[in-house]
Amino acid sequence: MKKLVKILIGLVIVLVLVGVVAILFIGTFVKAGVEKVGPMVTKTPVTLDSATISVFSGNGALKGFVVNNPDGFKAKEAIKVGTMNLGIEPGSIFKEKKHIKIIKVEGPEITYETGLTGSNLGKILDNVSGTASQDEKAPTKDQQTTKTKLQVDEFVITGGKINVGAAMLGSATIPLPEIRLEKMGEGPDGITPAELSKKVLSAVLDATTKAVAANAGKLGDAGKLRSTGATDQ
Numbered sequence: 001m002k003k004l005v006k007i008l009i010g011l012v013i014v015l016v017l018v019g020v021v022a023i024l025f026i027g028t029f030v031k032a033g034v035e036k037v038g039p040m041v042t043k044t045p046v047t048l049d050s051a052t053i054s055v056f057s058g059n060g061a062l063k064g065f066v067v068n069n070p071d072g073f074k075a076k077e078a079i080k081v082g083t084m085n086l087g088i089e090p091g092s093i094f095k096e097k098k099h100i101k102i103i104k105v106e107g108p109e110i111t112y113e114t115g116l117t118g119s120n121l122g123k124i125l126d127n128v129s130g131t132a133s134q135d136e137k138a139p140t141k142d143q144q145t146t147k148t149k150l151q152v153d154e155f156v157i158t159g160g161k162i163n164v165g166a167a168m169l170g171s172a173t174i175p176l177p178e179i180r181l182e183k184m185g186e187g188p189d190g191i192t193p194a195e196l197s198k199k200v201l202s203a204v205l206d207a208t209t210k211a212v213a214a215n216a217g218k219l220g221d222a223g224k225l226r227s228t229g230a231t232d233q
Helices: 002-042 120-136 141-147 191-215 216-228
Strands: 046-053 059-068 077-086 096-107 108-117 149-158 162-166 170-176 180-183
Touching: 002 046, 002 059, 002 120, 002 141, 002 191, 077 120, 108 120, 108 191, 120 191, 149 191, 162 191, 170 191, 180 191
Parallel strands: 096 149, 108 162
Antiparallel strands: 046 059, 059 077, 077 096, 077 108, 149 180, 162 170
């Protein structure tokens, strides 16, 4: 009996240690996953400074998330996020379908740059759409990674700003309206990272173009100032 108790105590200690190790290192797995799947989806470099997620509470944070611009654009970065908070249903972390209750992106900085063949965000969206379409066909081994099943109850982007660089209008920084998406991937098939990225990028592009149109006067004045060499006193 004493031997059995000792074995059970030993098993409990091992389980606790495994749990602690998982909490300490799951962030590393998330970082590696983002930096592997991100470029496969956007076809541009994607980096993440750090990630912390608790397997017990499901709460976590991603910091220093950056999506670089496609080739052919001046700015290096298209999307930069300081902090992204998320809440995951704890029991789903190790399941086939991950249930994410909320993703809240705070203070993102978006660069909207236009060129001869369109905008940088439009190009990234085209890349993401192409990845999503490939997912619907017979995927390669690497593409299987992009087919992870997700359910996202709420995706919120708040406090963002847009750095606009338009050849004809000039440059300016304007606020990004709050974006809120809900109830994505509720069915048994869920939603893939590529499909989620497509929805979010579509919403960001739509909000950005509307914000740019609403602030066209400000952008036009900025372009006139630069073309005449005038500056504020």
